[in-house]
Amino acid sequence: MPTIKDVAREAGVSIATVSYVLNKKNNFVSEKTRQQVLEAIQRVGYTPNTTARNLKANQTRLIGYAWHKIPDYHHVNPMMDSFIYYLAQAAEASGYHLLTFTHPSGKPEPVYDEMIRSGRVDAFILAETIRDDGRIEFLRSIDYPFVCFGRSNPDWDFPWVDTDGQTGMREAVNYLVEMGHRRIAMAAWPEGSISGDFRTAGYVDGLVNAGLPVRAEYLVRGEHNEQTGREAVRYWLEMPSAERPTAIVAVSDIVAIGILNEIEERGMIPGRDLSVIGFDYTPLVQYLRPALTTIEQAIPETGQALMRMLEAVLNKDDSVPMQLLLPPQLIPRNSCGAPP
Amino acid sequence: MPTIKDVAREAGVSIATVSYVLNKKNNFVSEKTRQQVLEAIQRVGYTPNTTARNLKANQTRLIGYAWHKIPDYHHVNPMMDSFIYYLAQAAEASGYHLLTFTHPSGKPEPVYDEMIRSGRVDAFILAETIRDDGRIEFLRSIDYPFVCFGRSNPDWDFPWVDTDGQTGMREAVNYLVEMGHRRIAMAAWPEGSISGDFRTAGYVDGLVNAGLPVRAEYLVRGEHNEQTGREAVRYWLEMPSAERPTAIVAVSDIVAIGILNEIEERGMIPGRDLSVIGFDYTPLVQYLRPALTTIEQAIPETGQALMRMLEAVLNKDDSVPMQLLLPPQLIPRNSCGAPP
C-alpha cells in the first residue's frame, strides 16, 4: 500500500504538505501545489492509513456492540438482528463502524473493560438493557461514552432510546375496545423486566382509559416462549363463557403464537372467537393464518437516534436530548375482529 | 490510559523489557525482572494499546463482514443473522473481531477496496455469494485474503464453505420415498442461483435414486416468497388426483409456508393430505401447525470452518482444505406423513 511518503515523493513536496491538502482545513496550500498533490494521490492510488491516523488521534472510529448470548441458534431475536443492521448503517453515515464482540453470559463487564483498555473502540452501544444493568453501572463509573437501546433503573441518568411499549400496549387495548371488546386479557412476562412491565402498565392504562375493570385473572404471566401463550389460553378457557376474555394482548409475538395455536387446537378460530395482538413485528407472523396483528417497533429510527445521541455524547454536545421514547405502531392484520 | 512507559517507570525497567515480558516468546527476561514488570502492569492497570500494536505489525486483527442489503426490515434472513453471531464467536476464538459494514446494493467492490486501502481490515468474509460474484473476482485479482460462505463459479479457485444443499435435498426426497411417497414435487427458485440449483439437483438425484420418473410438471419455480409456494400448490391441485403430487419439497422455508397456507385454505391438511418439507430451519416454523419439517444448515460449524480456513489463508498454511461442503440435517416434524 502506498503511504504518504510515496505521494510526497511523487508530487515533489514534503509529507507535511500532503497531509495539509488531505486535512482540508487550514487551506493555505497554494492551488498549484494542491493540484500536484491531488494528482499524485490519484496516480499512486493513496488512501490514508486508518491505524496510523487512529494512533495519532487516539481514537478508532469504531463502536463496540456486543452480541447477546443466544442459547440455541434458532432462538435468535429477529427484531434485534434487524436493529443491528440499521445501527450499522447509521454508524457509517457518521463515519463509524460497528465492531462486534461476544461475552460469556454472566460477566460482560470484564470484556467491555478489556475493549476499552486495549483501545479497541471509542464508545459502546448497549442493547437488551436490564434493571441494575452492570454494564451501564460500569461505563458510568468510568465515564466512558455509550448509549443504550432500552431503559434501566429510573434513577440512573444515562443516554437511551427506547420503544414506548406502554403507549403501544395502551393503543392495542384501545384498538380492541373500539372493536367492541370489553373483556380483554394479557399474557405478560414475569414482573421485573423493564419492557415487560411497561407493556403491562400500558395494558392497565388502556383498560382504565376505557373505564374497564382491571381483573387479576385476566393477567397471566410466563416466560418468553410459546408455552406461556398456550397455558394462558387454557387458563382462560376454563372460565365460564360469560367471564372469558374475548381478546388477548400478548407481551410478544412468540407468546401470541402460542395463544393462536392453543385457540385453534381447541377448535376455535382466532380473530373470530378470540382476538389476539402480538408485539414485535417478527418476520413470518404475517404469514400465519390468521396473520397476526402486532405492534411494530421503530427499528430504523431507533438506530438513527442512537447514533445521533452517541455523536452528541462524544462531542459533548448537550443540545441533544439524552432520553428518547419512540412510539411503536399497531399493524392491523386478521387476528382481531369484533367480539363474538 | 496507562502506556508501556508508565509500566516501565513503575517497574524501574526500560519499555523494551516490558515489551519482552508481554510478548512471551524469547523469554530471556530474568524471573525477578519479569515479576517486577508483571506487578507493575497490575498496579497501573495496563493493557497494550491495540492501535499502536497494529501500526507496528501492519495488521488490524479485524475481519470485514458486509451486511447484505435488506429491502425492508422484516425481510431479514434469520439464518444469516444467526450465522454472523457464530462467525463472531469463532473469530474471537482466533483473536479477531468482526468489523461490519454496508454497501450500496449495486456496487460493493469500491467499498471493499476502500476498506483495504485504508487498512481497516486484514481480511473479509463474504456471504451470500452469487455466480460471477464481483467481490470474489476483485479480491482474487488483488490477492487479498478472504473466505466465502457459499460457492460461486465452479472454475474459480477460492476458499469457501457451503451447505451441501444437494445432499440435503436428496435426503429429503429419500425420507419421503421411505414414507411411501411416489409422486414428489418441488417448489424451486428460478434457474441460475447457485444454492437453488444445487437443491434442485438434489431433488432430481433423490428421484433418480429411488427409480422415480422426473416429471417436468412436478417442478415449479418462483421467487423466494410465500406467493411462490401458494401458486405451486394451486398448479398441482389442478392436476387429476391420480397425478397430483403427494409430497412437496420446498427450496426454502418461506416457500414452504406458502405451500402450507394454500393447502389449508383449500381445505386439506398438510402432513396428512400432502406432505411438505422446507429448507433453512427458520425460527418460528417449529410453531406452525403442523410444525414444518425442514432442513437445517450447520450454521455454528460453518462459522468455525470459515475462521479455520481464513486463518490458514492468512498464515499461508496449505494443509487446510480450501473447499468444504457441510451436510445439512433433516429435522422431522409434523408436516410429513405417509401418502393418503
Add this chain to the structure above:
DNA sequence: TTGTAAGCGTTATCAC
C-alpha cells in the same frame, strides 16, 4: 539479561 533507538504512517508544531 537489559537498554537504546529506529520505525510503523500519520498529524501538527514550529521554523524558515
Add this chain to the structure above:
DNA sequence: GTGATAACGCTTACAA
C-alpha cells in the same frame, strides 16, 4: 506556503 521533525504507543534489531 512549505518543510523538518516530534510525537502517538508499540515491537524489535542491535548494542551494551
